[in-house]
Amino acid sequence: MGLTSDNIVITAVVAAVLLFAATIWLWPRLAGRGVTAVLGRVGMLLGTQLTVFAAFGLFANQSFGFYGSWADLFGKEDEPGVVVNHDASGNRVRVTETRQVPVDGSSSPKVAGRIEKVNIQGPVSRIASRAYVYLPPEYFQPRYAGRKFPAALVLTGYPGTTEALIKGLKYPQTAHRLAKDGRMQPTVLVMMRPTVAPPRDTECVDVPDGPQTETFFTKDLRKAVSEHYRVGRKARNWGVIGNSTGGYCALKMAMRHPGAFSVAAGLSPLYKAPIDATTGDLFGGSARLERENDLLWRLDHKPAPPVSLLVSSSERGEKNYRETMRFVNKAKALNRNGEPIRISSMILDTGGHNFNTWRREVPAALEWMGGRLSAR
Template identity: 50%
Template sequence: MSIGAWPTLALSIAVACAVFAVTVWSWPRLSGPGIRNILGRIGLQLAITLTMGVPLLLAVNSSYGFYASWGDLLALARDDRAGAGSAPAGRDGVRVHGTHSWRYLNSTDPAVIGRIDAVTVRGARSGISAPAYVYLPPEYLRASAADRRRFPVAVTLSGYPSTTRVLIDLFKYPQHALDGVRSGAMRPAVLVMLTPTVAPPRDTECVDVPKGPQTETFFADDLPAAIASHYGLTEDPRAWGVMGNSVGGYCALKLALRKPDSYRAAAGLSANYEAAEDPTTGNLFGGNAQYRRENDLLWRLKHVPQPPVSLLVASSLKGEHQYPDTVKFINSVTWPARVSSIILPTGGHNYETWGRETKPALQWLVSRLHTP
């Protein structure tokens, strides 16, 4: 059973109830002195604590999409490095480990559903290496080398903490892209899927950290250059967009505003509008107050000339703590930047809400991309 499936949650609740019943029944029999009774009571307390906690953790994971499978949770997912074999990293910085096995529309044929490559991208300027998935639509696989330069590219980011697999298994980015093309709602696009946590376990918030990971450089310079070179795509920023949820949404909006020569469109789902600073991030700005302000999107919109980019923000009237800041963001965008929004009546900072926003946001993003 999948880690996010309802049967898994139901089974964990049933086990917890059974352990609770056994504890109630056994406790009087273990109430006396003696090492056996003491160890028995300790064992029951541990069992009830663990089994009561599992349903809660599964429910939180289902809402936020931290892990897409048991393999992700246990760090045992190895299927993507098997099958097609591993190729050495080329001069472009992309190493293809194999293809991700997936089925959609009752087919596994790449000519029908496209192909998902499991890769590692090595940044020439940042020195960062990060795993990613690259979805190549069927139209790309049939295209000539010249025609492949006409495909738009959408970089999709997860939140923090998370794994890259959630973008396929929970957010279903390749599936939404394929559905959009089949329905005529969007044109074929190459998707580059990865987590913003490219210097794990640190949450760098896509910042070039002084004397630390150069995460912004990786996403703005290294990633487009490497992917474009390896797959024969254009590096024209008008053909490149980026989107994500939560921290990934903040990164997406910031990359477009700070690096319009890399991305001309961005979508943030439940995005924050400034970088967090907590034990998971450490000191991101080296004590530089001006650098911190430059990474605050609301401050930036008011004090820095806005570039010619298209932006989308998504939030909910009820259930989203960042809704007031989303309104401020929308009201602060001025020409030549443009802003659109998806505002749900109710929602929250969770996978259920993002599941309603991902498909229309992806279609919006690709519609804003223009290739030579």
């Protein structure tokens, strides 16, 4: 059974409940002072605690997407790497697997759409990474055969797994439902984690003498996807949305590269990159580069970009609430002064930094983004 499957979680929960019940039932029989009785009590207690911790751990991993497989958990992920071809004619998107979209009704791509697992090669950044691409039903319908579609890059937090965007936050299912209800135009979703140079958390920065993550997302990925799929190539055709670290990446890449993304949504975003053991030195000791990746600093010191931004937070339960309101107020002031930046916000009364909160925000965020992207 897979690490993130429902069956493994259910099995762990059942085992924990049964062992707990067995401990209660057998405890009187193990009440003696002999070695056997003592070892029996110790064994029952340890067994119960281990199964309870395993059940909670597996449930938390399934909910938050920390690890995608047993090999990933034990540091033995051995899926072969992707060779990057740097010639002009190389195919930079390679489909390795197709999946049905988990929606009600027919599983036909013309009705449900399709999810493709792909390897994306970046000749400029020299990064190669895996992604899942959701193609809406319209992509396979004859009347749309000559049409190009808008696209949205969807990013997890750190560490995160791409699977969590499908199973946890349900982006394809939500986009399918919104388009079916006429609340969102059919949109191609490119779902990834921002960790394209694992295990390092690069915060979507072009690290001096290190991974060129920002270049991968803003140049290589867009070009590769637009060449392989019927997706527009201009900034007005592309949006980016993410949660936590992915939210920071989304906002930053639109603000720093308005020629790549015209729309960005940050769900519970950070507003500057942290420097810790997972990131290392992201800026090569450059104070200038660090400032330029600080979103609040950019609003004060850089020309406002012609982009539409959405940020979310909660009045109670989110640590970024005050920073979010500062960001919103600065952007509003720029807009009132005639600058081209546009800002929207989604503030919940309560909500933590977790999947439950983001699931409440994803439908409105996708509907907002879909109304601002162009298919032409």
